[in-house]
Amino acid sequence: VQLQASGGGLVQAGGSLRLSCAASGRSFSTYTLAWFRQAPGKEREFVAADSWSASTTHYADSVKGRFTISRDNAKNTVYLQMNSLKPEDTAVYYCAAARYGFGSAVGADYDYWGQGTLVTVSS
Numbered sequence: 154v155q156l157q158a159s160g161g162g163l164v165q166a167g168g169s170l171r172l173s174c175a176a177s178g179r180s181f182s183t184y185t186l187a188w189f190r191q192a193p194g195k196e197r198e199f200v201a202a203d204s205w206s207a208s209t210t211h212y213a214d215s216v217k218g219r220f221t222i223s224r225d226n227a228k229n230t231v232y233l234q235m236n237s238l239k240p241e242d243t244a245v246y247y248c249a250a251a252r253y254g255f256g257s258a259v260g261a262d263y264d265y266w267g268q269g270t271l272v273t274v275s276s
Contacts, residue, residue: 154181154184156176156248157175158173158174158268158269159173159174160172160270162272162273164272164273164274165274166240166274167238168274169236169237173231174186174233174267175228175230176229177229181226184250185205185253185254185255185257185263186202186205187202187248187251187254187256187258188222188233190245200233202222206255213258216242219236219238221233242274243274244272245270247269248266249265249267251265252264
């Protein structure tokens with residue numbers, strides 16, 4: 154599976170952005186998909202995940218209620234809708250995938266990664 158993230162950009166605090174991650178390959182519906190982010194000088198952190206089975210979602214506490222992960226299996230694409238953005242959301246955002254994953258918040262549990270897209274939130 155190859156992942157291609159897009160949709161990043163510069164936005165003012167309180168604004169919104171939608172990230173997309175298009176996947177190549179087959180059996181997209183059997184992959185758990187997730188978003189991670191890495192801010193300058195910080196370690197990569199979990200943002201959200203969408204489990205392939207039961208369609209359950211998981212969020213980091215820092216984004217709960219503001220971000221929404223969703224997927225379109227027909228388009229092989231996962232999205233991250235980000236609302237009420239804050240300057241501390243500034244980071245490079247990465248999409249990740251794991252075949253038959255379980256919505257883990259641990260990066261090592263994901264086998265495939267996109268190249269990242271930069272989100273900058275100005276105050």
